[in-house]
Amino acid sequence: HDEHNEEHYELDEHHEHEHGEHHEHDHGEHHEEHYELDEHHEHEHGEHNEEHYEHDEHHDHDHDHEHDEHHEEHYEHDEHHDHDHDHEHDEHHEHEQGHHNGGEVQNVKLESQAAHEYPVEEDEAVNHLEDHKKKQSQEEEEVTHEGESREQKHDAAELHHEEVKHTTEEQHEVHPVQLHVEEEEQQQELPAGHAEQDNHKKNNKGGLLPHTQEVHHFVKPRKTPLTQPIRWDPIEYDLREDSDDEFEMRTILRPVYDEENxxxxxxxxxxxxxQGELLSCFDEPNLLYRIFNRKEKTWAFYNDTLHYEMHVQFTFGKHSMLEPLENTKMYTKPDGEHLAEVYVYPGETEMFVKGKVNGFTSKLRAVPLSDDYCKRRQELAEETIHQEMAQIKELVGDEKDAEKVLKLCLEHNLPFVDLEFPPCQDSLDTGAKKPFKQLPWARPSSYLPDNLVDQVRLFRGPIRPGEFDQGELGDVWLMCSVAAVSENPEDILKMFRHPAGAEAGKKERAIGAYRVTFNKNGLWRSVIVDDYLPISGGKPKYAKSNRDLAELWPSILQKAFAKMHGSYASICSGDPLHALQDLTGFPCCRFDSAFAAASCSSKDDFFQDWVKYTKAHHQMLLSTPGKVTNDENSNDLKLAKRYLGVGLQSGHVYRVLEAQYFAERKLRLVKLRNAWGRNAEWNGDWCSDDNKWEQYPEVAQACRFEKDERSTFWMSWRACLCYFNGGGVCFSHPLLNDYRVPSKFVAGTPSCVFEVNVEQPTWMCFTISQRDRRGRQGFNEYQPVMLSVAQPLENDLYKVVENSSNDASHPLRDKWIFFQARDISLLHRFLPEHSPYLVIPRLMQVDGQEGEVPYVIGFSCNKVVGHDGVTVQFKTIDKDNKVMHNFPKFEPEVEPVMAEYQVKPPHKGYAELKQGEAVY
Structure with missing residues (x-):
């Protein structure tokens, strides 16, 4: 590894004296330092404790030695899912998909203990449109008015009252053309005004000066009403998921339109x-349309994109008799031809020309929204925002606390604006290496059609994976995790439930305030945001519902997550497993190393883990390598084509739903879903069209195979190992009671250890969490930590029986390994005959460490702690206790201590704060 640094501190407590042997090895850029210290055990001459300090960003290095009761303490620099890399922005499509390290885009293979920054996606529209970068051309043909075709009648018909008879005039027919995307140009400002015919504004090359067009409204007023629905129908929804109607689902109505007209x-x-006859100007639909009204002899253009301004330029024959309309600028060239230009902005219609057309050529360009356009829209939107903020500040002064501001807004019935995370540019790009384009912010009441404003809800239909659009932020790592959580709709609903009840939530939403509950830094936290969203083309630019813009939950969840980390820019690029843990609170682990090793191993342990995980309904994610690119010579593009050839997407995340083993056939199958819920087209072994399903009906029956099911698919274990490059598991469970205890290490000693008693065998999971470094400037490394479980011996001593590892389900019995990671978890089955246990948080002290290191201990159980035969008491332990110095056996010198803790039952999305010497 480049600049791979490894340091080992080995403690040999077998002798009375210390050795100061120092070894340095230089292998290229790989540096190792060993410090060997021999000490004497007070008892048990055969015990050998070895403390290993590894600074390793990519692999576990296990050094096994043959000693009786050999104990190894291993300090691993575990970038266990979490390098924060500021997102690189392209001038036109803000994000490039890829792993980011130090500002450079890299194709990084997923490794256990390695930083896994899920690739940031490029603007899908740009990717799509770049494929069509070809100059458009129009065929010319001689026609007469009497003999013109149907299309020519549309394009060259008389649009003026005076008829000009030129039977040999060239007519230019507009056909759909391939879209030509051009780099955004800096436009020279010209005076504003009505559309004009201009014979004088030439540049020094004899051409027309750059076209400019003023923006006067945040949303351009319509001249004609929107199409109205023929009726409004109730939305079918299982109201048991919202039995108290907290989210007002009983009053949801869906507009139904006349499909024919x-x-x-x-x-x-x-x-x-x-209104008029419509013609798509490009091969692809939903881009630019030309509207021709035969009766009024008028042309107009409509832009059906969100992120492009369409630059429309036509050169009409010299015998054309036309007047420019509205924002159209027209110039008569020296040869008598007429050049007309207009810009058509997203979602808007521009009137173009009126009169008689006698031949034309055209040039159409799709240009990313200019900075001037975005800035002007932002300025127009800010007028309303500043008015609302001024009203609030009259009440609160300099107060910004969202809880306090919201309370006063409720009392005075004012629209809520979040002063902690205001709708401004800083909330978008704080922490970004390059600034975002300026964007306007708007509430749904401003960008939605009037008939949908009173239908705004968090949820407007069943929650399903892939029922939302991630937008253009580049936070696919978060959005694919949200899609995974949405497999269980109740988990999404719980995140939005109000701690004070349904009525309190309704009152807050009525003034534009929303709450989302996350588990951040180990603690449950309710994040308050307003409903102002960054807008592009009259719709939310980032996450949004893809079936109904009046449904807000994807946008609000993403905004709350961005607020929690300081900005939208701060959530660009990351690890889906980290996001899953923040969304659900359940511990997560990566298995990249085990996945890589499985392809060359004859053991079946790893696949059997998958079988157990899926049967327990744990959430598992897999990722494919690569990133999106348009470079024809790029290896990533070649990889993408290879994957498309087998029906997979490179640089993507898939959810593992099932793992099945058929012993009699030695067959291992895996069932997957695209995390976005898009159709799966896998065409390899055991795909939907594979005749193996007919050859082996018992396999089809066990897998509940349905040939027509396209949202999920099966593949062989061998193919899975071939096409995916890693992933992880979230140990989710629908019936867990969750407890969180904020604590701190003082000079390496934990402020609280946990005495656990059980009356019957009980599984519990303990997690130690440090403060997330995402969004924290100047924060580089996590502290090396570990969890130890000890049980009593017969001679009033305790013995450490398990220590945490990088895999919660596989703790270590004979090694002491400290992991430098955000979260480390340990699953343990507690037995009555070994109670009471001690669970001890550990910190390895290193140079430069602060005197106090805060952390949170979380533990979960499918029983109610304090009842159901399970108790957890809070204790303190002396800093000189031998267990704090890596001795496996120690005296249980502990004392009761008061502690604050959070309790969250499985049916609630928020936690209750309690205090005591034990959980009750």
Whole structure:
């Protein structure tokens, strides 16, 4: 590994004296330092404790030695899911998908203990449109008015009252063309004004000066009403999931349009504001449309995109008799031809020309929204925001605390604006290496059609994976985790439940305030946000519902997550397993090393783990290698084509739903779902069309195989190991009671250890969490920590029986390994005959460490602690206790201590704060 640093501190407590042997090895850029210290055990000459301090960003290095009761303490620099890399922005499509390290995009293979920054996606529209970078051309043909074709009648018909008879005039027919995306140009400002015919504004090359177009409204007023639904139907929904109607689902109505006559179903992001015959200007639909009104002899254009301004330029024949409309600028060239230009912004309709057309050529460009356009929209939106904030500040002064501000807004019935995370540019790009484009912010009441404003809800239908669009932020690592959580809709609903009850939630939402509960830094936290969202083209730019813009939960969840980390930029790029833990509170572990080793191992242990995980309904994610690119010579593009050839997507995340083993056939199968719920087209072994399902009906029956099911698919274990490069598991469980105890290490000693008693065998999971470094400037490394479980011996001593590892389900029995990671977990089966146990948080002290190191201990159990035969008491332990110095046996010198803790039952999404010497 480049600049791979490894340090070992080995303690040999077998002798009375100390050796100061110092060894340095230089292998290229691989540096190791060994410090060997011999000490004497007070008892048991055969015990040998070895403390290993590894600074290793990519692999576990286990050094096994043959000693009786050999104990190894291993300090691993575990970038266990979490390098925060600021997101690189491209001038036009803000994000490039890839692993980011130090500002450079890298194709990083997933490794256990390695930083896994899930790749940031490019703007999908840009990727798609770049494939069509070809100059458009129009065929010319001689026609007469009497003999013109149907399309020519549309394009060259008389649009003026005066008829000009030129039977040999060239007519230029507009056909759909391939989209030509050009780099965004800096436009020279020209005076504003009505559309004009301009014969003088030439540049020094004899051409027309760059076209400019003023923006006067945040949302351009329509001249014609939107298509109205023929009726409103109730939405079918299982109300048992919202029995107290906290989210007002009983009053949801869905607009139903006339399928035969409605244009609403034809367009993706709005509808034209002018009636006439429609022609798509490009091969791809939902980009730019030309509208021709034969009766009024008028042309108009409608832009059905969200993120592109369409630059429309036509050169009409010299015998054309036209007047420019509204924002159209027209210039008569020296040869008599007329050049007309207009910009069509997202979701808007621009009137173009009126009159008689006698031949034309055209040039159409899709250009990413200019900085001037975005800035002007932002300025227009800020007028309302500043007014609302001024009203609030009159009441609260300099107070910014969201709870206090929200309380006063409720008392005075004012629209809530979150002063902690205001709708401004800083909330977008704080911490980014390059600034984001300036964006306007708006509430749903501003960007939605009037008939949908009173239908705004968090949820407007069943929650399903993939029922939302991640947008253009580049936080696919978060969004794919949200999709995984949405496999169980109740888990999403719980995140939005109000701690004070349904009525309190309704009152807050009525003034634009929302709460989302996360587990951050080990503690449950309710995050308050307003409903202002970054907007592009009249719709939310980032996460949003892809079936109904009046459904807000994806946008609000993403905004609350961004607030929790300081900005939207701070959540660009990351590990899906970290996001899963923040969303659910359940411990997560990566298994990249085991996954890589499985392909060349004859053992079946790893696959059997998968069988157990899926039967227990734990959430498992797999990722494919690569990143999105348009470079024809790129290895990533070649990889993407290879994966598409077998029906998979490179640089993507998939959810593991089942793992099945058929011993009689030595067959291992895995069932997967695309985390976005898109159709799966896997065409390899055991795909939907594979005849093996017919050859082996017993396998099909056991797998509940349905040939027509396209949202999920099966593949062989061998194919899985071939096409995926790693992943992890979230130890989720629907019936766990969750407890959180904020604590701290003082000079390496924990402020609280835990005495556990059980009356019957009980599984519990303990987690030690440090403060997340995401969004924290200047914070580089986590402290090396470990969890130890000890049980009593017959001679009033305790013995450490298990220590935490990088895999919660496989703790270590004979090694002491400290992991430098955000979260470390340990699953243990507690037995009555070995009670009471002690669970001891550990910190390895290193140079430069602060005197106090805060952390949180979380533990979960499928029984109610304090009842159901399970008790957990809070204790203190002396700093000189031998267990704090890596002795396996020690005296239980502990005393009771008071502690604050959170309790969250499985049916609630928020926690209750309690205090005591034990959980009750």
């Amino acid at each position: 409605s244009q609403v179903l034809q367009f993706k992001n709005g509808e034209p504001d002018y």
